[in-house]
Amino acid sequence: MHGTWVIARRELASYSAAPVAYVTVTVFLGVVGYAFFGQVFSAGETSLRDFFALCPRLFLLLAPALTMRLLAEERRGKTLEVLLALPITEWEVVLGKHLAALVVLAVALLPTLAYPLALSQLGELDWGPVTAGYLGLLLLAATYLALGLLASSWTSSQTLALVGALALSLPLYVVGELAELLPPSQRELPRFLDLGRHFDNLARGIVDSRDLVYYLTLTFGCLFLATRSLEQRERG
Amino acid sequence: MIQRLLTDTYPAAGAGPMVQVRKLSKHFGRVQALRELTFELRRGEVLGFLGPNGAGKTTTLRLLTGYLRPTSGQALVAGYDVHEQSLEVRRQLGVVSEDTPLSPEMTPLEHLQFVAELRRIDPRAREQRIGDAVEVCGLFDVLTRATGELSKGLRQRVGLALALLHDPAILLLDEPTSGLDPNQIRELRELIRAIGRHKTVILSTHVLSEVQATCSRVLIISDGEIVADGEPHALAAQHAGASYQLLVEGGHEDGAAIVAALRGLPGVEQVALAPLVGAGAMPPRGAVSVSVRALPDRTDLRRELFCCARDHGWVLLELHRPPATLEDVFRRLTAD
Ligand SMILES: Nc1ncnc2c1ncn2[C@@H]1O[C@H](COP(=O)(O)OP(=O)(O)OP(=O)(O)O)[C@@H](O)[C@H]1O
Numbered sequence: 001m002h003g004t005w006v007i008a009r010r011e012l013a014s015y016s017a018a019p020v021a022y023v024t025v026t027v028f029l030g031v032v033g034y035a036f037f038g039q040v041f042s043a044g045e046t047s048l049r050d051f052f053a054l055c056p057r058l059f060l061l062l063a064p065a066l067t068m069r070l071l072a073e074e075r076r077g078k079t080l081e082v083l084l085a086l087p088i089t090e091w092e093v094v095l096g097k098h099l100a101a102l103v104v105l106a107v108a109l110l111p112t113l114a115y116p117l118a119l120s121q122l123g124e125l126d127w128g129p130v131t132a133g134y135l136g137l138l139l140l141a142a143t144y145l146a147l148g149l150l151a152s153s154w155t156s157s158q159t160l161a162l163v164g165a166l167a168l169s170l171p172l173y174v175v176g177e178l179a180e181l182l183p184p185s186q187r188e189l190p191r192f193l194d195l196g197r198h199f200d201n202l203a204r205g206i207v208d209s210r211d212l213v214y215y216l217t218l219t220f221g222c223l224f225l226a227t228r229s230l231e232q233r234e235r236g
Numbered sequence: 237m238i239q240r241l242l243t244d245t246y247p248a249a250g251a252g253p254m255v256q257v258r259k260l261s262k263h264f265g266r267v268q269a270l271r272e273l274t275f276e277l278r279r280g281e282v283l284g285f286l287g288p289n290g291a292g293k294t295t296t297l298r299l300l301t302g303y304l305r306p307t308s309g310q311a312l313v314a315g316y317d318v319h320e321q322s323l324e325v326r327r328q329l330g331v332v333s334e335d336t337p338l339s340p341e342m343t344p345l346e347h348l349q350f351v352a353e354l355r356r357i358d359p360r361a362r363e364q365r366i367g368d369a370v371e372v373c374g375l376f377d378v379l380t381r382a383t384g385e386l387s388k389g390l391r392q393r394v395g396l397a398l399a400l401l402h403d404p405a406i407l408l409l410d411e412p413t414s415g416l417d418p419n420q421i422r423e424l425r426e427l428i429r430a431i432g433r434h435k436t437v438i439l440s441t442h443v444l445s446e447v448q449a450t451c452s453r454v455l456i457i458s459d460g461e462i463v464a465d466g467e468p469h470a471l472a473a474q475h476a477g478a479s480y481q482l483l484v485e486g487g488h489e490d491g492a493a494i495v496a497a498l499r500g501l502p503g504v505e506q507v508a509l510a511p512l513v514g515a516g517a518m519p520p521r522g523a524v525s526v527s528v529r530a531l532p533d534r535t536d537l538r539r540e541l542f543c544c545a546r547d548h549g550w551v552l553l554e555l556h557r558p559p560a561t562l563e564d565v566f567r568r569l570t571a572d
Pocket residue numbers: 233234235236264267268269287288289290291292293294295296334
């Protein structure tokens with residue numbers, strides 16, 4: 001566990017020294033802020049519904065930008081060999097890097113807490129769905145980042161890692177929509193696989209263990225596979 | 237300073253071997269990089285690890301760090317199995333990898349702090365150890381520059397400082413002086429020699445003079461197999477087979493007859509007439525210069541050579557034995 005923290009700290013330091021994390025946070029807050037104020041002022045609506053609907057789409061695009069470098073660069077620069085000559089496991093490496101990226105997205109989410117606070121001043125706000133929604137956002141972010149990290153573990157090219165991350169997460173993002181094309185009896189499985197649907201439940205304030213299990217299984221499954229892929233060293 | 241950084245780890249209790257390699261084999265697909273390598277390294281030995289390109293040196297070191305898994309066989313470092321007890325092995329090892337890959341955007345200081353933290357070096361001692369490593373490796377002036385901007389020699393020294401930070405019992409150095417200018421090589425060689433006084437070291441290199449200057453033992457591999465193992469001087473005598481230069485007046489026997497007679501001696505591998513080119517003085521008329529190579533492991537043929545000359549009634553004007561070098565050994569054992 002010690003190794004996980006040390007890796008996470010190093011990755012955070014390296015995020016703070018490069019533009020990608022700042023760009024990610026800025027883009028996220030810019031888009032979200034624009035949408036939120038537009039909604040409040042034009043429609044006069046006082047819920048976080050649109051904000052919560054927007055986040056999965058933004059994470060889909062921003063998470064791969066944060067993860068593409070994390071493992072691909074260790075392969076490309078051959079620094080993985082140096083890192084793994086230290087007393088640290090592949091699992092600690094993967095977990096630490098995932099954690100660092102998750103912290104960046106959590107930092108991006110932090111200022112948005114101003115929205116529910118503002119809404120609660122304007123009228124009655126139900127904090128249940130808000131809390132559940134933010135929990136859902138963190139789980140969703142963790143899942144997208146784990147998918148991206150897995151793609152980054154497969155290659156030594158950041159570009160391929162980016163493409164791979166999108167190739168992994170896009171299908172999971174659209175599979176629910178595609179389900180509508182199928183006969184009703186066959187919609188169950190694709191709907192279950194859909195990343196967004198589980199979040200919709202949480203954003204409505206319904207904390208169902210199936211949704212939590214879905215996100216956690218996918219996240220840790222991807223991280224585990226990334227660990228296995230780091231153990232394949234002979235591909236160079 | 238180096239005494240404070242590196243304690244003597246080898247006179248410690250448990251005097252077992254520091255590295256034990258048993259029938260270690262490694263395949264990469266259809267390429268067999270190592271074939272049943274077996275050797276041991278005792279405490280305090282400084283092993284020069286030699287072999288032509290592609291012989292399997294880096295592969296061996298990567299198996300010892302646990303970075304690669306052997307196809308078969310076993311390796312123990314400080315008594316720990318490199319596969320089963322990998323983390324413990326990595327606590328005992330300091331490693332400088334070939335070409336010292338380091339994250340280019342981090343500074344040497346950041347690298348040192350990261351490694352110190354990961355290796356759980358006591359926070360109270362951390363600053364001093366980092367300071368000592370910086371001083372020993374001469375990094376003071378570049379501590380806060382990006383590692384990617386440093387010259388190759390400086391990067392190698394950063395790699396070495398990182399490997400020394402936790403006072404490891406065993407150091408694995410993969411071509412630490414490759415690509416350095418002569419001054420840097422000399423400095424780094426001094427450093428390695430100093431390290432060798434305190435630690436068990438495996439030094440992989442192509443620079444044979446480096447081995448002669450720093451190593452107490454030499455292991456040569458070729459095509460994934462050990463072809464020589466021993467003290468540098470003993471190896472030179474043993475494997476290069478001693479060679480002798482003779483200057484003989486044969487009287488009524490001509491050169492061919494002299495060569496034939498010498499060939500008949502036991503322990504002689506090869507006899508050849510050498511051109512008469514003295515470095516100065518002209519040899520007397522009628523003298524023949526002959527070079528004789530002994531079979532490996534026949535260390536001394538001088539008595540036989542003298543007696544042969546006496547029995548044939550030759551006049552032995554010169555008998556000279558040029559010292560064999562590691563280079564001779566290397567060429568002989570690794571040439572195709
Ligand atoms: N990851 C790999 N995949 C496939 N083959 C490999 C791999 N690593 C090494 N080899 C092969 O194994 C053999 C030994 O290589 P190794 O790098 O250990 O040699 P070396 O003695 O270190 O050579 P050099 O002096 O050039 O550094 C070579 O034939 C090499 O091509």
